[in-house]
Amino acid sequence: MVFPDVFARALTRASGPQSLPAAAEELARVGVPVFPCIPGGKRPLTEHGFHDATTDADRVAAWWTRSPGANIGVPTGAPSGMVVVDVDVHGPVDGFRGFSRAHRADLLDGWQLLVSTPSGGMHAYYRSTPGQVQRSWQAARAGIDFRGDGGYIVVPPSRMSIAGNVVGYRARRVEAGTSSVLDSDRLRDFLDPRPTVREPMNTAQRQGADVSRLARWVAGRAEGERNRSLFWAACRLAENGLPTSDALDVLGAAASDAGLGEQEIIATIRSAYRAAHPDRDASASSVQASAPPEAGTWFVRDPAASGPSNTRVL
Structure with a gap:
């Protein structure tokens, strides 16, 4: 696992004039596991996807020799030591609104790095919580995804084709000093609240x-x-x-x-x-395949729960 500040500096350098092969090799050299994705896209080129991510210099060089235009994928969570809040902008869904609300609620402090994405969104990088599994999740209505264990992210200087234009991922801001861990469960509950908890019913x-x-x-x-x-x-x-x-x-x-x-x-x-x-x-308990009738009359409880600027211009 690489230190967050080393990770952030490597991605910042990658946002410069580096080629994709050179950036992939440097990330691997400083301890960031990488794997190739299709040129201009996010789909992994390797057989086992992000599970094939490695810091082995020879293997990384071989991958990008075969496909020098391949984008760079990095697994999130424990393998890299970083988790990412992915802010999406899709039509009427503007994830920056949800990000701003969560930031005002003090749920998003302590980011290490902010990266602008080709679609106009943002990736906020945080240090993963040591010894704790932080599963990936989606809050689609809020326009925010969380990339943790079991997920991956595409990093600079990878590029996408947007409306006929080639646009790259680019590091915009690095936070000096030690980053904080993110309470991803609290963030999910804030962005995607569940029904009100009630007491058990007889x-x-x-x-x-x-x-x-x-x-x-x-x-x-x-x-x-x-x-x-x-x-x-x-x-x-x-x-x-x-x-x-x-x-x-x-x-x-x-x-x-x-x-x-x-x-x-x-x-x-x-x-x-x-x-x-x-x-x-x-x-x-038999479950019939016929069309279900209108919902009935039972409501039950959940017994147990398992900063940056607020504007887009950084």
């Missing part, structure tokens, strides 16, 4: 409870969030004793409205019930 209370808010929350999830949200909601129903078939009645229509297919809904609910009750055989 059977009589559950029959009269209102799940309309839970169903609306699932129905309103955007692409990239839908499956995880359905899984979370189904776990809450499982923990409160509803049969699997009732969970489909409650959440099936909402998940379908969100854009999930019927088979994916069934598979996700079954998976949630297995996770909530690992000592039971969830398949014993």
Whole structure:
């Protein structure tokens, strides 16, 4: 794992007139594991993607000799010691608004490096939390993704073709001194709040409870969030004793409205019930493949939770 300041300085130098092969070799030399992505794109060229990332000089040189225009990928999380808040700008979704809100809430202090992306967004680099797994996640409605363990990022001087123009990733600001770790779980909860937590319900209370808010929350999830949200909601129903078939009645229509297919809904609910009750055989609860009726009347709780400038011009 490379020190954050060494990582930041290497990416800053790479934003200059360096060629892609030279930048890849320098990053590897200072301890940043790299792997090649398709020229002008983000898809890995290696068989196992970011899992093939290495600091081996000979291997890196061989990759960029074969494909000198390859963009440079770096795995995030433990392999590199850095995690990244990815601010996206896509049509009406402006991730800078969410970033500014989170920054005002003191959730984004301590970044080491800011990089401008070809699409007009931004990557904010932070030191990963030692000894703690920080999973990648998406908050699509806020226009922010988190790149941690299990993810990767494309780094300077990689280039993309945007509306016919070739635009590069470019380091814009480096923070002097020691960077802070990022509480990625708090950031996700702030950007993508879950339904209000309630106390456990007994059977009589559950029959009269209102799940309309839970169903609306699932129905309103955007692409990239839908499956995880359905899984979370189904776990809450499982923990409160509803049969699997009732969970489909409650959440099936909402998940379908969100854009999930019927088979994916069934598979996700079954998976949630297995996770909530690992000592039971969830398949014993029959889940019918017919179209689910309108959501029913159960609402349950989640028992346990598992700076820069605010403007775009840096």
